[in-house]
Amino acid sequence: MFTFYNMAIFLVNLLPIWPLDGGKLFFLLLSVFYPFQRAHALAIKGSLVFFGLLTGGLLLFAPLQFNGWVLLTFLAYSLVMEHRQRHYVRVRFLLERYYGKKEQKVEKLIPLRASAEEKVYEVMARFQRGCKHPIIIERDGVKMSQLDENELLHAYFSDRRITSSMEELLLPY
Secondary structure, three states: OHHHHHHHHHHHHOOOOOOOHHHHHHHHHHHHHOOHHHHHHHHHHHHHHHHHHHHHHHHHHOOOOHHHHHHHHHHHHHHHHHHHOHHHHHHHHHHHHHHOOOOOOOOEEOOEEEEOOOEHHHHHOOOOOOEEOEEEEEEOOEEEEEEEHHHHHHHHHOOOOOOOEHHHHHOOO
């Protein structure tokens, strides 16, 4: 009986729904292929899909299972809260890049091409986890200049130039 309950807990925990470990693994997998902000949004949407499937399965196979409904209530609350806090998650990700996390490991260098008219927050929405991004600023396909991601983060957090265009950012540098 002990083994059965532990296996059940293990399998439920591996469901790809956000607050569970399976949801976090799903998010990590998505963040390999997508920028952080998009991967987070896709993880929440994917969690909602799996949450719907789990709810349908519970309604179909065990509608009177009280533990299942308690679990679904917790998962629904967690998903709603994660969706509400998505902007704070994004800012925390950017702050960790700005201040430099001690165990942060840069696996690859991926240049980001940005047009001169693009806003700072639009370019930062393309930052990926585990990558360092030199930002190449172009006008009509021709390279104007290049900025380091730290300069962009400094403009965002210290100078509060959130809606400045990339071209406006080049003026003080």
